[in-house]
Amino acid sequence: xxxxxxxxxxxxxxxxxxxxxxxAGFNVVMNDLSRKALDSGLNRIKQxxxxxxxxxxxxxxxxxxxxxxxxTSEEFSPLETADFVIEAAIEDLNIKRDIFQKLDAMLxxxxxxxxxxxxxxxxxxxxxxKRTGNVVxxxxxxxxxxxxxxxxxxxKQTSDETAAVTVELARRMGKAPVICKDxxxxxxxxxxxxxYGEALRLLGEGVATVEEIDRIVKLEGGFKMGxxxxxxxxxxxxxxxxxxxxxxxxxHEPRFRPHPIQRQMVExxxxxxxxxxxxxxx
Ligand SMILES: NC(=O)c1ccc[n+]([C@@H]2O[C@H](COP(=O)([O-])OP(=O)(O)OC[C@H]3O[C@@H](n4cnc5c(N)ncnc54)[C@H](O)[C@@H]3O)[C@@H](O)[C@H]2O)c1
Numbered sequence: 001x002x003x004x005x006x007x008x009x010x011x012x013x014x015x016x017x018x019x020x021x022x023x024a025g026f027n028v029v030m031n032d033l034s035r036k037a038l039d040s041g042l043n044r045i046k047q048x049x050x051x052x053x054x055x056x057x058x059x060x061x062x063x064x065x066x067x068x069x070x071x072t073s074e075e076f077s078p079l080e081t082a083d084f085v086i087e088a089a090i091e092d093l094n095i096k097r098d099i100f101q102k103l104d105a106m107l108x109x110x111x112x113x114x115x116x117x118x119x120x121x122x123x124x125x126x127x128x129x130k131r132t133g134n135v136v137x138x139x140x141x142x143x144x145x146x147x148x149x150x151x152x153x154x155x156k157q158t159s160d161e162t163a164a165v166t167v168e169l170a171r172r173m174g175k176a177p178v179i180c181k182d183x184x185x186x187x188x189x190x191x192x193x194x195x196y197g198e199a200l201r202l203l204g205e206g207v208a209t210v211e212e213i214d215r216i217v218k219l220e221g222g223f224k225m226g227x228x229x230x231x232x233x234x235x236x237x238x239x240x241x242x243x244x245x246x247x248x249x250x251x252h253e254p255r256f257r258p259h260p261i262q263r264q265m266v267e268x269x270x271x272x273x274x275x276x277x278x279x280x281x282x
């Protein structure tokens with residue numbers, strides 16, 4: 001029976017998942033490297049909950065009680081009580097493997113370790129821990145409080161029971177889970193690679209502007225957001241890391257190749273909405 005959920009990383013995704021978990025009635029322990037990062041994650045959660053109260057989606061009592069269920073810490077020790085941990089630190093295999101090794105040494109033997117990775121190999125992350133059967137991908141979408149889909153990714157060693165518990169947890173959080181195999185980018189990020197990649201190539205070749213491409217994709221394709229709006233929402237750095245990861249894992253398959261525009265924007269620190277400047281100004 002899951003009662004406490006540990007979340008590693010209090011950024012865009014970690015804070016959003018913490019909010020969803022607390023609203024679903026779970027106790028949450030949210031961890032990050034610094035107090036500053038934790039406070040900004042917690043502030044985002046407060047703002048979202050307040051907005052939900054204003055829009056009559058939840059009552060003020062539910063908002064207050066949900067917030068009270070979230071504890072934050074820069075230390076790993078408060079995660080000891082977690083029955084289920086969701087890692088949402090940056091998209092870097094070595095950092096994720098390091099986190100999982102630390103968790104392996106301290107959590108109870110039944111605890112499940114999930115990673116919110118967008119593209120990295122669940123099998124490779126699991127290989128660093130003793131209880132490989134308890135490691136699973138639990139891929140939420142941005143923003144977690146609004147997006148319904150959760151990809152439950154079965155690594156080579158993930159047990160059927162771990163996958164079933166994860167599917168059930170996603171449902172208790174009000175999400176629509178889909179089980180998939182461990183393949184670079186899973187389902188959505190694999191399908192989405194050409195969406196961003198071709199848009200970047202069109203832009204790079206001067207075929208059309210950012211605004212025109214976004215407008216046409218929405219108008220004719222029926223998409224809610226264009227590729228550039230979406231990259232700004234995701235974070236250019238996050239999207240670039242995912243593109244590189246899928247490209248490398250598919251042995252440099254040309255159709256997944258990143259674009260120099262992405263690299264240059266990361267170098268310039270124009271990362272999208274979070275830095276108030278990306279393909280658009282905010
Ligand atoms: N942004 C998206 O649209 C999106 C969607 C789905 C999945 N993801 C995945 O979720 C993960 C997090 O992405 P994000 O957009 O929230 O990134 P982010 O940069 O907003 O947040 C990452 C957080 O992790 C923290 N962190 C880094 N190393 C850590 C460590 N060793 N221990 C604890 N905390 C650490 C950072 O301080 C930061 O606060 C990535 O794996 C990403 O691929 C992102």
